[in-house]
Structure formats: C-alpha cells, structure tokens
Amino acid sequence: MLDIVIAEDDFRVADLHEKFLKEVEGVKVAAKVLNAEDALKAVAEHTPDLLLLDVYMPDRLGTELLPELRKLQPSLDIIMITAANEKYMVSQALNYGVVDYIIKPITMERFLTTIEKYKEKKRILNSQETFDQQLVDQLIGKETEKPESPSVPKGIDQLTLKKVRKLLINKADEGITAEEASHHLGASKTTARRYLEYLISVHEGVAEMRYGKVGRPERKYFFQK
Incomplete structure (x- = not known):
C-alpha cells in the first residue's frame, strides 16, 4: 500500500484528488493539508511515498518547500499539481526531481494515468535488485526500441x-x-x-x-x- 499526502490550499480540489485516488488500487491518502507548514508536518509524521503538492499556498510557495522536503525525507516522491505555468516554476520543480508536473485544470484521466505510472515505477524499484537498460529506460520514461512489435500502442510495455x-x-x-x-x-x-x-x-x-x-x-x- 502506497501512502499519499495531498497538499492543496483549496479543500474542494483536495477532496477531488482524494476522490480520484479512491479509483486506484493499492494507494491510500495518509493526510490532506491546506498550507505549506502543515505539508512539512504531514511528511514528517506520515513519511509518505508520494506528496501531491500545489505551488500557490497561503503561507509559502510549494516550490520553496522542495529543498526542505528533500532534506526531511530524501526518498519522498513529489508530483506538482498547480496552476503555476511560469518557466522558472517548472524549471525549479524539475531540478528537484519531481515525478510529474501537472498544470490545472486537471482531468481525471490525466491524474489516474500519472498515478498508475508512478505505481508501476515503484513496483519495478521494489521488485528488482539489479537493472538492465530496458528497466532503467522504463523507470525514467525513455522510449526504447521494440523491434519485435513496432505497432504496440502507447501505454503497452x-x-x-x-x-x-x-x-x-x-x-x-x-x-x-x-x-x-x-x-x-x-x-x-x-x-x-x-x-x-x-x-x-x-x-x-x-x-x-x-x-x-x-x-x-x-x-x-x-x-x-
């Protein structure tokens, strides 16, 4: 079971994300928080696998938390879900290794696709002691050549x-x-x-x-x- 913390200043959006997550097997919401300070506390208390983090929160920007979150829990995975589309925001988030960056408004399909891909990544990491190039490419989202079946559609590994x-x-x-x-x-x-x-x-x-x-x-x- 993967534990997820939702950090979103709009409780209606947080509730929507929680509703989406109920459609996914093997995950649970450990906490929902409405500001940056409580996000740090929730991560320290619950040590979740994944944090869904907004940028615009009442006390601090979510991107400002990234260095602290990395020190607090180095193995924490973070997905940004935000209306922030400025270059420096996206760049800062990517430089701190966020799993994904989703710009609002978000669709249920986009949300669930991201969570399923994240679950698959965690499954691979937890089931292997050594990795070949194909597995590493799969983890980092790199498309690899599939000569035996070039017509395999997107989403089929x-x-x-x-x-x-x-x-x-x-x-x-x-x-x-x-x-x-x-x-x-x-x-x-x-x-x-x-x-x-x-x-x-x-x-x-x-x-x-x-x-x-x-x-x-x-x-x-x-x-x-």
Missing part, C-alpha cells in the same frame, strides 16, 4: 506484455480473470485488464463469461494463438 502473455499460456486450461492477473503481476486490476484486452485485440487472447464461486459471471481470459 513490452516487458509487462510478455509477462501477461506467459501468464495466459500457463493458465491455458482454466483461464484467468483481470483480478487474478493483477495479483500475479503486482499491478493494478486496471493495468492487468488493459494488457489482457490488448492481447484480445491482436488475436492472442479470447474472453468468456464464466460463473464464479459466488454465482456471478466473471470475465475470464484465455490464450489463443
């Missing part, structure tokens, strides 16, 4: 796709649900379903509605080659 394909092959007889696949992959149910549906779109998988133990139908995926 070759390494994860291979894992999902192998999982379908291993479960050829009984099939697998998106929820079961998410447990095997260590990813969200949404991510697992995206890869499973992609394999259907390229005719490497099929899906059927099957009745589960509780009597309700569930979508099961099977490998097809």
Whole structure:
C-alpha cells in the first residue's frame, strides 16, 4: 500500500484528488493539508511515498518547500499539481526531481494515468535488485526500441506484455480473470485488464463469461494463438 499526502490550499480540489485516488488500487491518502507548514508536518509524521503538492499556498510557495522536503525525507516522491505555468516554476520543480508536473485544470484521466505510472515505477524499484537498460529506460520514461512489435500502442510495455502473455499460456486450461492477473503481476486490476484486452485485440487472447464461486459471471481470459 502506497501512502499519499495531498497538499492543496483549496479543500474542494483536495477532496477531488482524494476522490480520484479512491479509483486506484493499492494507494491510500495518509493526510490532506491546506498550507505549506502543515505539508512539512504531514511528511514528517506520515513519511509518505508520494506528496501531491500545489505551488500557490497561503503561507509559502510549494516550490520553496522542495529543498526542505528533500532534506526531511530524501526518498519522498513529489508530483506538482498547480496552476503555476511560469518557466522558472517548472524549471525549479524539475531540478528537484519531481515525478510529474501537472498544470490545472486537471482531468481525471490525466491524474489516474500519472498515478498508475508512478505505481508501476515503484513496483519495478521494489521488485528488482539489479537493472538492465530496458528497466532503467522504463523507470525514467525513455522510449526504447521494440523491434519485435513496432505497432504496440502507447501505454503497452513490452516487458509487462510478455509477462501477461506467459501468464495466459500457463493458465491455458482454466483461464484467468483481470483480478487474478493483477495479483500475479503486482499491478493494478486496471493495468492487468488493459494488457489482457490488448492481447484480445491482436488475436492472442479470447474472453468468456464464466460463473464464479459466488454465482456471478466473471470475465475470464484465455490464450489463443
């Protein structure tokens, strides 16, 4: 479970971000604060994995907190969500290694995409002791050549796709649900379903509605080659 602190001076926007996060598996809001001073206190108290930080707050600019936050918790990841679009603001944030910089108004799709990418990054970091170039490129968001499948769409990673394909092959007889696949992959149910549906779109998988133990139908995926 990833702990997240929301630092946003507008409580309505903070509530909206919290609502968005409820759509994401494996994360929880540890605290919501309305000013910079409380943001520092919340990070010190909760030691979260991620801070969603606004720039314009009543007591201090969020960008002014970045050096202090780095000293307070060096491993803290930060995503700026702000109306600040000035060059020096963006540059300062990037120089302190923020994970992402999102300019308001923010859409739910953009927000969830960012959080899912962040979760995947944390999963990779927590599951590996050594890294090859492909994994490092994936962590820093660098596009790598994918010669075996140049038509793979944006959002589909070759390494994860291979894992999902192998999982379908291993479960050829009984099939697998998106929820079961998410447990095997260590990813969200949404991510697992995206890869499973992609394999259907390229005719490497099929899906059927099957009745589960509780009597309700569930979508099961099977490998097809």
